[in-house]
Amino acid sequence: MLGKDFLSIATLEPGDVEDLLKLALDVKADPKEYKKALKRQVLGMVFQKSSTRTRVSFEVGMYQLGGTGLFLSSNDLQLGRGETLADTARVLSRYLDGIMARVYGHEDIEELAKHATVPVINGLSDKYHPCQALADYLTMKEHVGELKGKRLCYIGDANNVYNSLVYGGIKLGVNVTIGAPEVYQPSEDFLKVVKPQAEAAGVELAITNDPEKAVAGADIIYTDVWASMGQEDERQVRLKAFQPYQVNEKLMSVAGPQARFMHCLPAHRGEEVTDEVADSEASIIFDQAENRLHAQKALMIRLMGKKHK
Ligand code: CP
Ligand code: NVA
Numbered sequence: 001m002l003g004k005d006f007l008s009i010a011t012l013e014p015g016d017v018e019d020l021l022k023l024a025l026d027v028k029a030d031p032k033e034y035k036k037a038l039k040r041q042v043l044g045m046v047f048q049k050s051s052t053r054t055r056v057s058f059e060v061g062m063y064q065l066g067g068t069g070l071f072l073s074s075n076d077l078q079l080g081r082g083e084t085l086a087d088t089a090r091v092l093s094r095y096l097d098g099i100m101a102r103v104y105g106h107e108d109i110e111e112l113a114k115h116a117t118v119p120v121i122n123g124l125s126d127k128y129h130p131c132q133a134l135a136d137y138l139t140m141k142e143h144v145g146e147l148k149g150k151r152l153c154y155i156g157d158a159n160n161v162y163n164s165l166v167y168g169g170i171k172l173g174v175n176v177t178i179g180a181p182e183v184y185q186p187s188e189d190f191l192k193v194v195k196p197q198a199e200a201a202g203v204e205l206a207i208t209n210d211p212e213k214a215v216a217g218a219d220i221i222y223t224d225v226w227a228s229m230g231q232e233d234e235r236q237v238r239l240k241a242f243q244p245y246q247v248n249e250k251l252m253s254v255a256g257p258q259a260r261f262m263h264c265l266p267a268h269r270g271e272e273v274t275d276e277v278a279d280s281e282a283s284i285i286f287d288q289a290e291n292r293l294h295a296q297k298a299l300m301i302r303l304m305g306k307k308h309k
């Protein structure tokens with residue numbers, strides 16, 4: 001159920017995800033229709049980490065809905081000097097209509113949501129990137145049509161982006177395969193939770209360390225950076241481990257001509273993906289980036305527009 005907050009796709013019903021995608025398509029097709037949807041509302045955007053897409057798409061999205069976004073770097077807030085997340089959430093709730101936050105530990109976004117009286121949106125945590133997955137499935141829908149039964153192959157680290165794609169896949173009937181070295185495959189704890197849900201939904205979650213086997217016949221080949229924000233110290237070890245998993249023309253040719261290429265961006269070109277693939281006809285990475293705007297506008301309308309219903 002879409003409750004007060006949006007911290008993960010895990011807690012949504014399939015109908016909620018479908019509704020958000022449908023509204024996103026509508027908002028995208030007819031943005032003027034929604035220009036007063038969040039009139040005079042203010043979204044605070046708290047960032048513990050860097051961002052280009054999330055920051056700009058949320059700020060522009062609020063403006064286009066008749067409100068405004070307020071960028072708040074956590075270093076500049078009193079948070080950086082030890083004010084608690086709980087007090088920050090309570091105080092911000094007295095000024096703002098919604099909070100979007102990008103955090104390291106997922107428990108930080110949970111703490112904000114627990115103490116905020118306004119909706120809290122996860123703009124990426126170490127565990128999940130649900131806004132990204134919403135935009136990704138919107139993009140898939142536009143490019144490959146009906147999602148049910150399609151196969152998304154994720155090549156790389158079983159990180160926040162992968163986790164949210166899995167939950168989205170379970171809700172929308174998309175089979176998700178991951179191709180990754182054993183140590184970077186999904187954890188037992190994660191699989192224990194998602195496997196029964198996938199089975200109940202008739203969705204296949206496959207795991208392999210063979211990149212060619214992983215991609216064969218997939219509708220979407222998706223990758224992300226090998227070292228996420230906060231993992232800079234592991235960069236050299238990861239670069240070595242993931243080398244055979246680069247998405248290049250050879251791997252794309254194994255996937256087949258139907259396969260489209262996706263990446264949440266930012267990309268480390270020449271590492272997880274080559275220029276040839278990122279800039280190929282098959283690549284839909286910039287549609288994906290654009291769809292962050294439309295998907296998040298739909299999300300904010302549903303979460304923050306509630307009080308006006
Ligand atoms: N994909 C994504 O979240 O990009 P940013 O880190 O630039 O926000
Ligand atoms: N997995 C990446 C995604 C960036 C949008 C990270 O967490 O850094």
